[in-house]
Every structure is written in C-alpha cells, then in structure tokens.
Amino acid sequence: MTLDRExxxxxxxQIKDWLRQQVKHGAxxxxxxxxxxxxxxxxLGVSRGTMRKAIIDLIEEGLFTRIHGRGTFVASATLEQPLxxxxxxxSEDLMARGIAFETRVIEQSVxxxxxxxxxxxxxxxxxxxxxxxxVRSIGGEPLVILENxxxxxxxxxxxxxxxxxxxxxxxxxxxxxxxxxxGRRSFEARVADxxxxxxxxxxxxxxxxxxxxxxxxxxxxxxxLSNLWFKGERFKLSATFKRDKQVDHTQRTFSEEYNxxx
Numbered sequence: 001m002t003l004d005r006e007x008x009x010x011x012x013x014q015i016k017d018w019l020r021q022q023v024k025h026g027a028x029x030x031x032x033x034x035x036x037x038x039x040x041x042x043x044l045g046v047s048r049g050t051m052r053k054a055i056i057d058l059i060e061e062g063l064f065t066r067i068h069g070r071g072t073f074v075a076s077a078t079l080e081q082p083l084x085x086x087x088x089x090x091s092e093d094l095m096a097r098g099i100a101f102e103t104r105v106i107e108q109s110v111x112x113x114x115x116x117x118x119x120x121x122x123x124x125x126x127x128x129x130x131x132x133x134x135v136r137s138i139g140g141e142p143l144v145i146l147e148n149x150x151x152x153x154x155x156x157x158x159x160x161x162x163x164x165x166x167x168x169x170x171x172x173x174x175x176x177x178x179x180x181x182x183g184r185r186s187f188e189a190r191v192a193d194x195x196x197x198x199x200x201x202x203x204x205x206x207x208x209x210x211x212x213x214x215x216x217x218x219x220x221x222x223x224x225l226s227n228l229w230f231k232g233e234r235f236k237l238s239a240t241f242k243r244d245k246q247v248d249h250t251q252r253t254f255s256e257e258y259n260x261x262x
Contacts, residue, residue: 003015003044003045003046011046011050012046012050012051012053012054012057013054015044015046015050015051015054016054016057016058019054019055019058019063019064020058020063023063023074028074029074030074030075030076032073032074033070033071033072033073034055034064034071034072034073034074036071037051037052037055037072055072059072060098062075062098062099063075091103091136091167092167092169094138099138100138101136101137101138102136102137102138102140103134103135103136103137103163103164104134104135104137104164105132105133105134105163105164106133106134106135106199107131107132107133108130108131108132108133108159108163109130109131109159110128110129110130110131110152110159111128111129111131112126112127112128112129113129113131113149117129117149117225120214120222120225121149121150121151121222121225122151122221122222123151127151127152127153128152128153129149129150129151129152130148130149130150130151130152130155130158130159131147131148131149132146132147132148132150132163132168133145133146133147133148134146134163135199135200141201141234142199142200142201142231143200143230143231143234144228144229144230144231145196145199145200145228145229146226146227146228147226147227147228148168148224148225148226149224149225149226150172150223150224150225151222151223154178154221154223155172155176155178155223158171158176161175168224172223172224178217178223179217179218180215180216180217180223181216181217181218181220182215182216183213183214183215183216184213184214185211185212185213186211186212186213187209187210187211188209188210189207189208189209189210189232190207190208190209190210190229191205191206191207191208192204192205192206192207192208192229196208196229200229200231202231206232207232208229208230208231208232209229209230209231209232210227210228210229210230211226211227211228211230212225212226212227212228213225213226213228214226
C-alpha cells in the first residue's frame with residue numbers, strides 16, 4: 001500500500017480502506033491472522049497508534065475479531081458459536097462483538113416438565129420448572145430458538161421478569177444471586193420440524209444445528225437445561241486449541257493409526 005499524504009483523507013481512514021479491500025478481494029480470507037500492529041505500522045510507515053485506531057474501528061464494525069493472547073483475525077461472515085472455549089451464552093458472545101440483537105418471547109410459564117427434563121435437572125416427579133421460550137434475531141432475521149428449563153424452587157419469582165429486556169443469565173446471576181459455575185454443551189445436526197421452521201423462517205426439513213446445554217451451580221446442582229436451534233446456514237462451530245507438548249506418541253490406538261485425518 002502507498003499512502004497519499006497529500007490526500008485530505010486522514011491517514012488512518014486510508015489504512016482502513018486498504019484493510020477492507022484486503023478482505024473484500026479475498027487477499028485475506030476468513031480467519032486470516034493479521035500481522036502484529038507494530039509490523040503493519042512499520043510496513044506502512046505510520047505510527048502504531050494510527051494502525052491500532054484503524055484496526056479497532058474495523059473490529060467494532062465486525063470485519064475483524066480479536067482473540068486474547070492470539071491476535072487479530074478476519075471475522076467469519078457467519079456467526080460462530082464457541083465449541084468449548086469459554087462459558088458464554090449466545091447473547092454474551094454477540095454483545096462482546098458489538099452485534100445488536102432482538103429477543104421475542106414465545107412463552108414463559110411455570111410448568112410440570114416431561115420425565116426426561118425432570119431427570120436431567122435432578123428433580124422429583126411432580127416438581128415444577130420455569131419454562132422460557134424465545135427467538136433471537138439480528139437485523140430482523142431470526143437466527144436461534146432458545147428453550148430453557150429451570151428448577152422453580154431455585155428461582156421463584158423469575159416468571160415476572162420481562163425477558164425481552166433482560167437476559168436469562170443476567171437475571172440468575174445479578175438479580176437472583178445464583179453462582180453459575182460450569183456447563184456441558186453438545187451439538188448435533190437435525191432437520192427442522194414445522195414449528196422450528198416457522199419460527200426461524202425456513203422451509204420444513206431444512207438442516208439446523210441443535211444444541212443441548214446443562215448448567216451447574218457451584219454446589220454441583222443443575223440449574224438450567226436448554227435446547228437451542230440455530231439456523232444452519234448462518235452458524236458454524238469454532239474452537240481455539242493448543243498442542244499438548246507432553247503427548248506420548250508411542251501410545252497409539254488402532255483408530256488413531258488408521259485415522260486419515262490425523
């Protein structure tokens with residue numbers, strides 16, 4: 001890139017335009033890792049502060065994303081759900097990236113759940129749960145359906161909250177003072193039934209990503225079970241991983257030896 005210092009356009013704006021062009025024309029594809037700010041600044045003959053301002057602006061616009069301790073990357077055109085990196089909710093992930101979203105509540109009530117839900121939440125037959133069903137949208141496009149089940153004895157009064165304004169974990173932690181500690185999340189591919197298709201605005205039998213999540217308190221008791229349906233063409237799973245240098249390469253199983261992707 002050659003900066004035009006006679007051009008009235010600010011230098012940092014010229015840099016931003018150039019960075020955008022690298023992505024637009026495919027020179028920097030999705031997940032491409034940018035060079036360090038210092039190195040880019042030296043290459044372009046500008047201060048690190050000027051380079052940082054241009055990059056931060058584009059992070060805020062959603063073109064780039066920054067992973068702590070790893071660097072700055074070209075953001076995915078689709079929304080990525082962390083596979084097993086951090087204990088964050090979908091809404092928290094969107095907020096961290098500065099993406100505005102809307103929430104529509106389909107149902108919220110105190111119910112007696114199905115036997116499978118009673119079992120997963122460690123409840124007794126006849127125990128009640130708080131049930132919350134919502135649709136999250138971005139720019140008017142519905143992207144995820146959320147169904148949440150919580151033991152009602154641990155969150156009495158939660159049904160009075162307006163969940164178009166409040167996030168569920170926000171209420172649990174900041175209002176009900178529950179200490180969420182850890183969770184388990186599993187994913188699988190499914191096809192949309194009539195109800196899921198209607199709420200996501202897709203054709204019936206289209207592929208969707210389904211996730212089941214169970215969240216536990218610090219006392220190891222389950223506090224929340226959720227079923228989530230993500231619009232298939234708008235989501236992908238992502239994970240950041242690090243090689244274990246202590247791996248014993250002499251211990252191999254049959255499947256490892258014949259794994260073509262290894």
